[in-house]
Amino acid sequence: MISELSHYAGDRLFIVVGPEEEDRLQFQRLCESELWRSIEAVQAGRVHLLTTDWLYGDPISLEGQLAELPAVMQQ
Template sequence: MINKKSKQVQNVADLGFPIDLEKALTLQPDLIITGNTDEKQYAALSKIAPTIVFDTFAPLNERLLHLGEIVNKKKAAENWLAQYKIKEIEPSQLPDYAGNRIFMLIPTASDSKRTLERMLNSSLWRSLPAVRQGQVYFVEADRWNWNDAMTRQKLLTALPKLLGASS
C-alpha cells in the first residue's frame, strides 16, 4: 500500500504480494525490508540487496522504533510516537469526541473484538447521544486500518473530523 501513500515516502517501492523479484531487481535497491519469512524469498531477495525480515505483526511502537533503527532515524521514530501518544483518545474522553454520528472500526483480531464488545456493553458507550439515537456506523478495520504509521496518522486526523470534534 505504500504507493498509494507515497507523497510522504520517497525512494520506497511496494513489491506486491507475492513479491515481484523482477521489479525488485530493476529498482536496484540499497536495502530490502520485507515481512515475508519464506526462506526461498529471503534467499532470492538477499541476492539483490541486503535484506531485513521485519515483524509486521509487532505492536506499532516496536515496528516504528525498529524501522527507525534500520534506517538510522530512531529519534524521528521516537518523536513520531510521542506525538501519536499525545493525540491518542482515552476512553474517558470519548464523550468529548463523539458527535451525533459515530463510525466504528470493527477489528479482526479476537482480543480487539473482545475489547470492542466490552466497550459496546459499557455504560459510557450507551450514554453517548449517537448510540442512544442509533447513529453508529461500523466499518471493517481491514479496509480502514492498514496498521502502519501513516494510516494511523491519517486516522488521528480524519476521525476527529468525521466525528465533528476539533483537534
C-alpha cells in the same frame, strides 16, 4: 482514552473494529459500558461499524470509501 470519547462524539460514530478476536472482545466490553450507552449517537442508533479497510488513506482507497459511504450511512 475511553473516558474522553463522549467529549469527541458527534451525531454519528464510525468505529473500526479489527479482525482479531481481542479486537471484537474489546469492542464488546466498550458496548457494555455505561459511558458508551450515555453517548447520544449510540442512543440514537447512529453507530457505523467499519472494517480495517477504512484505515487506508491512499487515493484509490479514498475513492472506494467515498463510493461506499452512502451504503454505510443507510445501515
